[in-house]
Amino acid sequence: MKKKDQIVHAAAKLFEERGYAASSMRDVADSVNLTVSSLYNHIKGKDDLLRLICFGNAEKFHDGITKVEHAHQDHEERMRAVVRLHILMSLEHSTTVTVFNDEWRHLQEPHLSFFKELRRSYEQRVLRIIKEGLISCGKEDRDARLLMYSMFSSINWLHYSAFYRNHPDREDVVRRLETMIIRAIIGD
Amino acid sequence: MKKKDQIVHAAAKLFEERGYAASSMRDVADSVNLTVSSLYNHIKGKDDLLRLICFGNAEKFHDGITKVEHAHQDHEERMRAVVRLHILMSLEHSTTVTVFNDEWRHLQEPHLSFFKELRRSYEQRVLRIIKEGLISCGKEDRDARLLMYSMFSSINWLHYSAFYRNHPDREDVVRRLETMIIRAIIGD
DNA sequence: GATTCAAGCAAACAACTGTTCGTTTAATAA
C-alpha cells in the first residue's frame, strides 16, 4: 500500500476513535512511525486528510446506488438493495463510514458546501427509490423522508457495538437487520 | 436562571454545533458575555461542563424509564412507552441529548467508566422490556438487542433534520415515528 | 460604617496546535 494511503488510513482510525478535532497531526505521524514534518511530503494538510476520507466514501455510496439502479427494475427489490448497500458499507468500511458520518462538519469551505450538495442529491435518489417502493406496495400514505432518515440512522449503531461488529455470523446479522428495516418501511 | 446553568446551557449548544474538542472555553465565555477567567468562579473546568451535561441527561433517562416501569403493566404498552420516551427526549432536550450521544467519549476518568456503567445498566432495563414485549406478541425469535440498538439509533437523525425539528405538526411526527419503530419491532 | 464574599477582570502560564523551512539521506536517471 502506498504511503499516502497508509497515512489516510491511520488518520481515519484516529478520527474515528477520538474525533477530528481531538486528533493531532503528531498523533497521525506517530501511528505511521514518521515525524510530523514528513507527513507534508505526502499530504497537503490536516483538512486534506478529512477531505480524502469523506469524499472517498461519498464516491463509494454514489457508485453503489448507481449499480443498484441499473441492477434492479422491481421497485421493492431496488429498495432492499439500497438497504443492503448501507448495511454492507457500514460493516466493510466501518472506520471511514464513521468518520464520514460524524466528522464531515469539520470540512472547510468550499469542500463543506460541495459535500452537502453531494449528500443532498444522494438523498434525492434514495428518496425516489423509497417512494416508488412504497407505491408498488400500496403504502404511499407513509412518510418516505422520515423512513429514509430512520433507515440511514438505524444502521449507524453497528460501528459502536463490538458485539455485532465482531459477530461470528455476519451474514445472519445482515439478514436480520435488513429484514427489520424492510419491515419498518413496508411491513404491517 | 442561575448563572451556572446559563453557562452549562451555552456550552451544550457549542458542543452540539462544533463538538467538545473544537469548542474553546473562550467560545463558551463569549456566548454568555463573560471573560474566560470569570467562568471559573462558577464551574470547575471544561470537563466539568461536559460531565454536567452528560450525567444530567443520564438522570433524565433513568427517571423516565422508572416512570414507564411503574405506569404500565402491559408488556406491549410498556414497550411503546419506552419508544415514546426516547422520541420525546430527543425533541424536548435536543441539544443536550445530542451532546450526550456524541461527546460522552471525551469524559475523563473516573467519570467515563461511571458513565459507561450507567448506560450498560440502562440498556439492560430496556432490553428486558423489549424481550417481554416480544414474548407477549409471540415474536420471541427476534433479536431483542439488535432491535434495541436500532431503536435508539433510528431516533438520532431527528436533531440533524431542520425539516422535522421545526415541523409545524410535532404530534404527527411523533406518532409516525413511534408507529414505524413499533412496526420494526413487532410488525409483520 | 466595617467586614465579608461572590463575581467580575487582565495578564500570564506552560503545553499543544498545524504548518514551514532548510537540510540530509538514499535511490534513480542521465
Add this chain to the structure above:
DNA sequence: TTATTAAACGAACAGTTGTTTGCTTGAATC
C-alpha cells in the same frame, strides 16, 4: 560519475489551548 528527486528529519513559527493568579468591584451581612 554526476545530477535529480522523493522522502525523511529537527527546529522553529505564530497562534490557540485550559487554567491560575492577583486584583477590583459592589452588594449583602454584621
